[in-house]
Amino acid sequence: MTAARGSGTEEMLARAAWSRLVEPGDAVAGALVHALGARESLDWIRWAATSGRAESAVQTLVAREDEALAPLRRRLGAALARWEPRLAALEPAQEIEHVHRLGGRFLHPGAPGWPTGLDDLGAAAPLGLWQRGRPELDRLLTRSVALVGARASTAYGDRVAVDLADGLAGSGVCVVSGGAYGIDAAAHRGALAGGGATVALLAGGVDRAYPAGNAPLLERVLEQGGSVLSEVPPGGVPSRSRFLMRNRLIAAVSRATVVVEAAWRSGALSTAHHAAALLRPLGAVPGPVTSVASAGCHRLLREGAAICVTDAAEVLELAGPLGTAPEERHEQARPHDGLDWVADRVLDALSLRSAADVDTLARRAGLSPGDVRGALGTLELARLAELRATGWRRTRAVT
């Protein structure tokens, strides 16, 4: 694929060009492309830039497209000025070719594999997505949970992230994260350990592992049927603003987002807020209050922004229909379960060491002798009480 061969391909090439032209989350670009289409809007920019009469180009365009672009009138001039410096260096066909050689592709809205969750971002949706990995990306993301958190994670956070991701992968859920050190890496590792496909959404190009130390991990992600994604074209350098904008994509492609560990101010919280803004379920894993690495999670819980999740079953429940409800847990039966309050109180009044008669038990328990006799029958059947020569005794300790 080296040149436009029909309108579908032309549109894709134009979107790939757009993805180089603008920084992530450029809402003016999103609205313009939405109104005119990628190719026509790109042609218009080229014309406006080369004509040297941006102001009149904007006026002409807005006059023609009236309703769709009127709200952008004031912002289009400034947008043109910031897009122009990159206009000369657009080579979308080569960039797509480059990603093809890496086993990847450029996805755009409506094309097969495009994660439909991204459309919920509206004008802030990416203009396209660079992907390495298997083609059926959207199917993979149908059952997906983002596990995000601090780069400066603790051993506790890493362990929890690995456990959650392992459990989710075991339930057929795709774990999405950002490919960074710390919680991100632990999440990807756990998903791989659980035999799952996992998706890494990078802030830089998909052809460069960032951080470099995670290159082998990202290779394993690809080998095991997962994907590496970015809205920034190949060669793109990750920057702080790109990290922040990338976070909206993690939230948007996932059915639910869980923050495993995050400091009071942490990029992971931006992902959380994007998830909340998209009305996606948001979970937070608690940790020791003595750990600053959990302060951001506790903040989310405290503000009521996130649900408390402590294991993979609870994450599945959070994510809703994609999972199965967690089984009833921790409900270890105790000997006195199911006793009515009268029997319960008689059990309290019984001693393990010394036997007592019914009247003594009635006084101890604050019950009538008749009630005590009835309850003793129940307790005897349950093997909690026994009648000895000297009276009634408890048969075993009850906590």
Next chain:
Amino acid sequence: MTAARGSGTEEMLARAAWSRLVEPGDAVAGALVHALGARESLDWIRWAATSGRAESAVQTLVAREDEALAPLRRRLGAALARWEPRLAALEPAQEIEHVHRLGGRFLHPGAPGWPTGLDDLGAAAPLGLWQRGRPELDRLLTRSVALVGARASTAYGDRVAVDLADGLAGSGVCVVSGGAYGIDAAAHRGALAGGGATVALLAGGVDRAYPAGNAPLLERVLEQGGSVLSEVPPGGVPSRSRFLMRNRLIAAVSRATVVVEAAWRSGALSTAHHAAALLRPLGAVPGPVTSVASAGCHRLLREGAAICVTDAAEVLELAGPLGTAPEERHEQARPHDGLDWVADRVLDALSLRSAADVDTLARRAGLSPGDVRGALGTLELARLAELRATGWRRTRAVT
């Protein structure tokens, strides 16, 4: 005080007798005493019991008191039968005398020192309260927070309980707990360390420390201006049902309740549910999800029953008007705070090592050269960027 000397004293003696007669939380007793007064209802029981005609006694009473007691008609007969076994052994004056010798007293509703919060329990309110410690109990409890939790606490839970109680005591808040091992003991110890008065609400009599190992701790509670309380008369043995009923009192006397550490099934959760039922603020301290000792806290958070609290300031905020709002915390300023998004992006595009001209920066940042120049001015003023012979450079690392 050895005999009735007027109706106030008679009522008090009758209530003390009632507190021996019934088990904690006996709602039939509560309703009867509420309708007839403690002395008259006690007289009626004596008459009904000695006449041997309980059924007709109930009918006569209900006919007379119609509205107030009609709902109890079916339950009064059974209640009489369970109260009767203890009727012979009532010695309220001696018991009050006994507690006097221990520097204590018997409190009843409306009397000075009676914790008014208990009245919110309605018919389940205690008929009276046995107290050791300084008289002005109600004033002490005006600013109070219950810290409760597992007996089988961890070192983490103990540490958090001590820290919270210490901080609350330092803010003049009375810490209420149950005098048990584990979190309870840590809460009392922390309050003492913080120089505060603390209240221990026991499931057994105030004259017997339970557990015995906490006797020195309860002595220190009394020495430091706190109180030891129970609705069970002196000599009363703690039992499981008494522990559970005692929990409603901890919740009712406190302005807010915080669960520090609790297993999935834990008595501390019963205190929590009482607090919630009383519409008292309820907090839970998170902990490691790998710790079963925090599972109950996480359960409360997950169910939305409790607010996440991580330090004394947040507990004060939870408890509302009794405290002051916590100061803004964790908000360590960063160099890029307050920059607009354009300056922020130019900062991203600047390098620490190699200088770049405005056009290069515009391409890198996806901005117009004009915007870049404007932003460089801002960044230079903020000492984040500097102009060298070769172009613009960042002055220091930004995270």
